[in-house]
Amino acid sequence: MKAEKGKDQVFSRHLTGKSASEHLSNFNKLLAGLMGSSEGKPEVLDDTTVIEISHANFPALISASILGEFGAEVIKVEPPDGDPARKVSHYGINVEGIGIPFLMESRNKQHITLDLKTGKGIENLKKLITQSDIVIDGMKPGFLDSLGVGYQQCAELKPGLVYLAVSPYGHFASKGKAFSNIPDTDLTAQSEAGYPALIGNPEAPEPYNYPVKAGVWAASYMSAALAVSGALTALFYKRRTGEGQMVDIASYDAISSWQGYSTIWGANFRMPRARVGNFDWSIFPYGYYEAKDGFVTIAAGSDQDFRGLLKIFKRWDLEEDWEFVFDRITDDVDKLKELETEFKKEIVQHTRKELVQKTLAYSQKAARDKLRGKGFPIAVETLTPKEVLNEEHWKVRKSFVEADAGGTKIKMPSPAPKLSDTPLRLKKIECGLGAHNKQVYKKFGLNE
Amino acid sequence: MKQDYFTYTDGLFDRSKISEKPEALKGIRVLDLTHIIFGSVISKWLALFGAEVIKVEEPYEGDAWRMASYWAKYWKDSSPFFQCLHPNKQFVGIDLKTPKGKELVLELAQKADVVVENFRAGLTEAWGIGYTTISKINPKVIYVSCSGYGQWGPLRFFPSWDLIAQSMSGVAQLTGFGEKQTYKLPDYYGDFMPGIFGAMGALGALNQREKTGKGQFIDVSQVEVLFRMMHHWSYMDVTGEDLPCTGNVDPTMAPSGIFKTQDEQFISIAIATDEQFTALLKAMDRMDLSQDPRFRETFERLKPDRADAICEIVEAWVKKKQGSDIIALAQEWGFPAAPVMDDLQIANDEWRRERGSVVEFEDDMYGKGTWPGTAAALEKTPGRIKSLQRPIGYHNHYVLQKVLNLSKEQIRELEKNHVIGYWGNSIGQRPPAYYDMSKDPIVNFTEGEEK
Numbered sequence: 001m002k003a004e005k006g007k008d009q010v011f012s013r014h015l016t017g018k019s020a021s022e023h024l025s026n027f028n029k030l031l032a033g034l035m036g037s038s039e040g041k042p043e044v045l046d047d048t049t050v051i052e053i054s055h056a057n058f059p060a061l062i063s064a065s066i067l068g069e070f071g072a073e074v075i076k077v078e079p080p081d082g083d084p085a086r087k088v089s090h091y092g093i094n095v096e097g098i099g100i101p102f103l104m105e106s107r108n109k110q111h112i113t114l115d116l117k118t119g120k121g122i123e124n125l126k127k128l129i130t131q132s133d134i135v136i137d138g139m140k141p142g143f144l145d146s147l148g149v150g151y152q153q154c155a156e157l158k159p160g161l162v163y164l165a166v167s168p169y170g171h172f173a174s175k176g177k178a179f180s181n182i183p184d185t186d187l188t189a190q191s192e193a194g195y196p197a198l199i200g201n202p203e204a205p206e207p208y209n210y211p212v213k214a215g216v217w218a219a220s221y222m223s224a225a226l227a228v229s230g231a232l233t234a235l236f237y238k239r240r241t242g243e244g245q246m247v248d249i250a251s252y253d254a255i256s257s258w259q260g261y262s263t264i265w266g267a268n269f270r271m272p273r274a275r276v277g278n279f280d281w282s283i284f285p286y287g288y289y290e291a292k293d294g295f296v297t298i299a300a301g302s303d304q305d306f307r308g309l310l311k312i313f314k315r316w317d318l319e320e321d322w323e324f325v326f327d328r329i330t331d332d333v334d335k336l337k338e339l340e341t342e343f344k345k346e347i348v349q350h351t352r353k354e355l356v357q358k359t360l361a362y363s364q365k366a367a368r369d370k371l372r373g374k375g376f377p378i379a380v381e382t383l384t385p386k387e388v389l390n391e392e393h394w395k396v397r398k399s400f401v402e403a404d405a406g407g408t409k410i411k412m413p414s415p416a417p418k419l420s421d422t423p424l425r426l427k428k429i430e431c432g433l434g435a436h437n438k439q440v441y442k443k444f445g446l447n448e
Numbered sequence: 449m450k451q452d453y454f455t456y457t458d459g460l461f462d463r464s465k466i467s468e469k470p471e472a473l474k475g476i477r478v479l480d481l482t483h484i485i486f487g488s489v490i491s492k493w494l495a496l497f498g499a500e501v502i503k504v505e506e507p508y509e510g511d512a513w514r515m516a517s518y519w520a521k522y523w524k525d526s527s528p529f530f531q532c533l534h535p536n537k538q539f540v541g542i543d544l545k546t547p548k549g550k551e552l553v554l555e556l557a558q559k560a561d562v563v564v565e566n567f568r569a570g571l572t573e574a575w576g577i578g579y580t581t582i583s584k585i586n587p588k589v590i591y592v593s594c595s596g597y598g599q600w601g602p603l604r605f606f607p608s609w610d611l612i613a614q615s616m617s618g619v620a621q622l623t624g625f626g627e628k629q630t631y632k633l634p635d636y637y638g639d640f641m642p643g644i645f646g647a648m649g650a651l652g653a654l655n656q657r658e659k660t661g662k663g664q665f666i667d668v669s670q671v672e673v674l675f676r677m678m679h680h681w682s683y684m685d686v687t688g689e690d691l692p693c694t695g696n697v698d699p700t701m702a703p704s705g706i707f708k709t710q711d712e713q714f715i716s717i718a719i720a721t722d723e724q725f726t727a728l729l730k731a732m733d734r735m736d737l738s739q740d741p742r743f744r745e746t747f748e749r750l751k752p753d754r755a756d757a758i759c760e761i762v763e764a765w766v767k768k769k770q771g772s773d774i775i776a777l778a779q780e781w782g783f784p785a786a787p788v789m790d791d792l793q794i795a796n797d798e799w800r801r802e803r804g805s806v807v808e809f810e811d812d813m814y815g816k817g818t819w820p821g822t823a824a825a826l827e828k829t830p831g832r833i834k835s836l837q838r839p840i841g842y843h844n845h846y847v848l849q850k851v852l853n854l855s856k857e858q859i860r861e862l863e864k865n866h867v868i869g870y871w872g873n874s875i876g877q878r879p880p881a882y883y884d885m886s887k888d889p890i891v892n893f894t895e896g897e898e899k
Contacts, residue, residue, distance in 0.1 A: 172458050
């Protein structure tokens with residue numbers, strides 16, 4: 001976002017002045033060079049082999065994909081008729097029989113088939129395990145154990161192995177056992193974690209007043225990131241001590257355990273939160289509002305930020321009644337709606353661009369204030385994914401790549417985060433069923 | 449006879465044995481220059497698994513999130529929503545605006561394995577405590593910079609919060625029923641999700657450093673992490689169309705939705721595979737539908753009109769059932785279903801206590817409380833809570849003596865010159881009213897007088 005004169009718009013007085021500007025401009029160039037390319041750089045997991053055994057289990061499948069981005073040799077083991085995750089697809093739309101979620105998370109993997117119903121299949125799997133460093137168990141808890149290739153047996157086959165189990169209710173504890181037969185999906189995982197209970201508007205007509213799910217795979221991706229973090233923590237311990245271990249992730253508990261706020265609210269208030277629509281439990285305004293030509297997102301949490309917004313809207317008359325954070329909380333939603341109504345009246349009179357420019361100009365000026373008392377209200381356009389792709393910044397950073405998926409180029413998000421010396425990479429997507437049987441069988445000495 | 453699998457695994461993860469087990473990240477020192485949520489949860493993960501985390505705050509100001517609490521309710525003068533982000537951390541108060549304060553931070557950075565910061569992009573560079581400075585004095589350092597848009601590129605200085613990142617990534621428009629009924633992802637998903645990706649990056653770099661001894665720079669952009677979890681880019685590319693907001697239907701699964709039961713419970717059902725579809729039909733006693741050409745095969749069943757049709761059938765079935773019956777059937781037949789839990793159920797859930805994701809912890813300063821624990825269970829090196837938040841500067845004497853080998857006199861000098869400082873009296877900063885600081889062994893720490 002450039003200000004009118006082509007100079008960078010900054011929001012701290014520490015970022016202004018000649019020497020700071022020069023240093024920051026050099027730093028920008030340095031990073032563009034340092035982070036811009038992965039060519040010739042090493043990979044964190046170039047010494048690590050991962051065996052993924054999963055069945056319609058995206059948290060497991062995504063964690064293997066991320067370990068692949070870190071440079072691991074990932075071998076996905078499928079039954080002869082394939083992992084049904086292949087068919088999970090938006091409205092049935094697929095690329096040569098494969099849905100987008102599976103395509104997107106086959107990063108750098110090799111796909112082989114093994115029939116675990118046969119003795120030969122099990123023997124081959126054991127051979128793979130003895131030559132691997134991480135096994136991802138995305139099957140029903142206890143299933144691999146019953147085949148003789150669970151953690152207990154794996155730890156004997158390959159001392160030092162990290163065994164990453166990813167399932168809805170986990171591989172231990174009461175619900176782990178009681179609900180071991182319930183498979184994973186993002187929606188059911190969100191539900192058990194209490195997430196939809198926090199989203200939506202109870203005053204809308206039925207069924208729009210129901211709890212609402214997150215419109216992205218909030219649970220599956222969070223589970224996967226937790227699983228990878230758990231595996232990397234265990235791998236670090238292994239590098240120092242030689243000891244492997246079992247890591248267990250319950251995807252149905254991922255959001256609730258990592259964000260943790262439900263536990264705190266429930267334990268302290270001894271009641272569940274009511275859904276509050278577009279409001280937030282601790283900040284106002286902090287939500288989406290209708291402008292003249294579409295939606296904007298406005299965040300102005302502190303008293304200073306709020307006062308800044310009143311000045312921008314020339315609504316100082318509201319200051320007396322709503323001065324403090326404690327006046328602007330949702331314990332009394334009806335009262336807060338009075339304030340919201342006043343805000344909405346102002347916001348709708350401006351275009352999105354006007355609101356962004358007004359708040360940024362105000363905040364840029366306020367940031368130079370030595371006492372920092374003038375606040376930092378923010379408004380941005382509430383972008384659609386399509387609008388996002390127009391932003392030059394993401395092109396500069398190569399935040400999207402055209403991945404080669406078996407001859408078809410498909411736009412995909414680049415790996416995140418960005419590491420300077422061992423960048424994560426999306427090297428290839430080759431996810432035909434059994435596409436790597438030949439190489440892998442040969443390399444690991446498996447029986448045809 | 450072979451032991452039952454769950455008896456075996458319950459033994460592996462036995463929570464009564466945690467204090468006897470080692471910590472994976474013991475010996476790793478983290479200089480924590482974070483505030484609010486995004487950066488703070490990266491160091492939270494590291495602290496839970498045994499790293500020594502030193503959080504630096506501005507004296508008498510501190511982390512602005514200290515006073516942020518839902519409904520502005522506090523617990524023993526602290527925000528429990530701040531508490532849960534800061535287990536096992538050490539709190540020092542250093543005034544970075546003083547040259548000597550900056551020097552102290554650089555000395556701590558020199559002795560750190562990981563530095564995490566989430567100031568506005570470029571600020572640590574402008575202050576002289578950025579990657580370019582610290583990597584020179586400590587080439588082994590892993591420097592994690594967290595920001596909305598990353599540290600380079602034209603948008604780098606643009607402001608961000610959780611919700612701003614949701615808006616700038618396109619996530620904002622995707623939850624709910626369309627433009628006028630669009631909701632944000634609550635509880636600061638735009639901070640917690642990038643946070644766990646940041647921890648992942650730091651852990652990757654720690655693994656690399658074991659091999660090479662070299663540190664590196666990590667650039668975590670909130671928005672890029674949110675991009676990483678969206679199917680929309682590929683969908684738009686393949687179809688040339690937008691993937692709209694779909695309410696409670698997951699367009700990759702049919703049937704799917706959140707339904708209301710006879711006893712007015714909300715439960716979700718989502719069917720990802722043919723096998724699960726058969727299981728559901730058996731549970732519904734509707735095997736006649738298994739031969740219906742509209743539903744027989746996954747790709748066909750997912751087409752919008754068919755998905756709608758099967759959702760309606762399921763909705764009508766659920767309406768005649770008790771919530772608990774549906775969960776029992778899901779377990780019996782093997783299809784994905786779950787109740788929509790609420791905060792109270794989660795806080796009281798026995799299963800979550802057994803897993804260690806909800807823990808009862810008794811803190812030396814704050815006493816007993818219920819907290820979110822660890823989100824990943826590690827058998828041999830389990831994460832654990834050892835302490836809660838402390839006031840700003842509580843560990844000044846401890847850290848400056850232990851880590852920087854300063855003498856009591858040198859520390860007094862720093863106090864006198866306002867280079868280091870302590871908590872203010874506002875809520876979120878001050879210790880609980882009943883707590884007697886004069887007898888506290890850490891705040892009054894003197895090397896050599898340890899028990």
